[in-house]
Amino acid sequence: MIWNEAIETMPLEDLKNLQSERLVKLVRYIYERCPVYKQKLDKAGVSPGDIQGIEDITKLPFTTKLDMRDHYPYGLFSRPQSDLVEIHVSSGTTGNPTLVGYTRDDLKLWGDVMARVLCCAGAKPGDFVQNAYGYGLFTGGLGFHYGALEMGLTIIPASSGQTKRQLKIMQDFKPRILACTPSYCLYMAEEAKELGLDPRQGSWKIGIFGAEPWSEPMRNEIEQAWDMLATDVYGLSEIIGPGVSQECTYKDGLHLFSDVFYPEIIDPDSGVPVPEGSNGELVITTLTKQAIPLLRYRTRDIVSMTSQPCRCGRTSPRTSKIKGRTDDMIIVRGINVFPSQIEHVLLGIEGIHPHYQLVIDRKAHKLDEVEIMVEVDEKIFSDEIKRMSALEQKIRKEIEAILSIGVSVKLVEPKTIQRSEGKAKRVVDKRSI
Ligand code: DLL
Numbered sequence: 455m456i457w458n459e460a461i462e463t464m465p466l467e468d469l470k471n472l473q474s475e476r477l478v479k480l481v482r483y484i485y486e487r488c489p490v491y492k493q494k495l496d497k498a499g500v501s502p503g504d505i506q507g508i509e510d511i512t513k514l515p516f517t518t519k520l521d522m523r524d525h526y527p528y529g530l531f532s533r534p535q536s537d538l539v540e541i542h543v544s545s546g547t548t549g550n551p552t553l554v555g556y557t558r559d560d561l562k563l564w565g566d567v568m569a570r571v572l573c574c575a576g577a578k579p580g581d582f583v584q585n586a587y588g589y590g591l592f593t594g595g596l597g598f599h600y601g602a603l604e605m606g607l608t609i610i611p612a613s614s615g616q617t618k619r620q621l622k623i624m625q626d627f628k629p630r631i632l633a634c635t636p637s638y639c640l641y642m643a644e645e646a647k648e649l650g651l652d653p654r655q656g657s658w659k660i661g662i663f664g665a666e667p668w669s670e671p672m673r674n675e676i677e678q679a680w681d682m683l684a685t686d687v688y689g690l691s692e693i694i695g696p697g698v699s700q701e702c703t704y705k706d707g708l709h710l711f712s713d714v715f716y717p718e719i720i721d722p723d724s725g726v727p728v729p730e731g732s733n734g735e736l737v738i739t740t741l742t743k744q745a746i747p748l749l750r751y752r753t754r755d756i757v758s759m760t761s762q763p764c765r766c767g768r769t770s771p772r773t774s775k776i777k778g779r780t781d782d783m784i785i786v787r788g789i790n791v792f793p794s795q796i797e798h799v800l801l802g803i804e805g806i807h808p809h810y811q812l813v814i815d816r817k818a819h820k821l822d823e824v825e826i827m828v829e830v831d832e833k834i835f836s837d838e839i840k841r842m843s844a845l846e847q848k849i850r851k852e853i854e855a856i857l858s859i860g861v862s863v864k865l866v867e868p869k870t871i872q873r874s875e876g877k878a879k880r881v882v883d884k885r886s887i
Pocket residue numbers: 544545587593594663664665666667668686687688689690691692695696697753755775776779
């Protein structure tokens with residue numbers, strides 16, 4: 455089922471016209487209503503009249519997280535505070551958080567794109583959705599809530615945490631759909647087994663997982679553990695929350711709802727668009743938002759994009775899974791390291807589970823050291839020392855071949871690494887720089 459069929463299957467030529475029409479209006483709207491943006495556009499030498507269609511978008515300046523922080527809390531809003539019906543805050547770790555706000559129409563838009571997400575994942579009328587994303591200032595919980603409400607599904611607003619209760623809800627009410635972070639879903643599988651339940655007998659048959667990076671091997675692990683279809687949902691608070699893009703049941707890229715969120719993929723260093731299919735930073739313009747519309751927002755998420763048709767019939771371009779971030783890159787001894795590269799290596803090795811943590815440290819006057827803690831099967835862990843160290847060496851060699859720096863690997867018992875009910879913490883940086 456396609457939620458907004460007329461829009462989601464629109465011929466690309468018509469889609470382009472719609473995007474053009476919307477961009478022209480948007481630039482005028484922002485220029486007239488947001489003094490900070492007016493100044494930004496004036497400085498870049500662009501006036502609304504210069505924007506005649508979507509192809510003129512590259513004339514516009516980028517918006518960055520820094521702009522949001524510099525004008526915290528309300529500077530980038532195009533509507534007065536009295537027009538806001540809800541606010542959320544993004545989960546930044548340093549400095550001021552980012553405030554985002556919604557008018558009543560923005561909430562309608564959010565409900566619409568989230569209903570598209572649910573349908574894309576395979577939800578049908580009559581489904582129950584166990585929503586185990588956190589409710590609160592984080593956008594995950596309420597985003598899914600509004601989507602399920604819009605679609606007329608039955609929402610179980612479980613929020614995150616209280617794992618035993620989550621499992622009881624599943625057993626008692628038998629929801630077919632689960633929404634939560636992928637790492638929390640795996641954690642629940644462990645807990646279920648601990649309680650003597652067989653996750654494969656559980657009621658969840660469709661999972662909608664996002665808010666943190668996860669790889670194909672991790673998807674396999676989840677699908678095997680729960681006997682479910684695991685789909686990827688992407689979004690960010692600054693743009694709307696969850697609901698920017700979603701995989702359909704073919705799991706061949708995330709359909710990006712580009713009639714409302716116009717995507718560009720750029721080279722993060724030069725800012726120039728990259729050819730279709732190449733990796734680059736995803737940049738999004740919110741074409742129809744009212745409270746805090748953004749022009750060319752730099753997400754810092756790395757993806758590639760294709761506009762080839764999908765078997766499901768949706769026409770909007772699809773992105774790959776998120777391949778990394780321009781800023782969660784850690785620099786170790788001058789080398790750029792992405793946690794996702796390490797996950798990829800680890801999960802290609804048998805007996806390794808997607809629970810790992812990179813610990814980076816620098817002893818006085820010494821080089822940075824990277825230790826990778828990796829959880830292994832009980833079976834492997836109780837193996838002879840010789841076999842354990844052979845496995846450690848294998849992992850170390852494969853990672854070193856990719857990163858070109860020395861690392862140490864420590865295999866640890868199942869459940870040693872702290873679990874998260876929300877976004878997993880993959881990197882512990884102990885360097886005091
Ligand atoms: O995480 C919104 C969300 C909620 C998305 C629930 C999906 C499900 P923020 O807290 O602002 O918003 O974090 C946004 O999380 O820029 C990505 O780096 C990362 N992220 C979100 N979805 C995915 C995903 C929500 N599917 C930041 N894969 C984004 C990889 C993701 N990373």
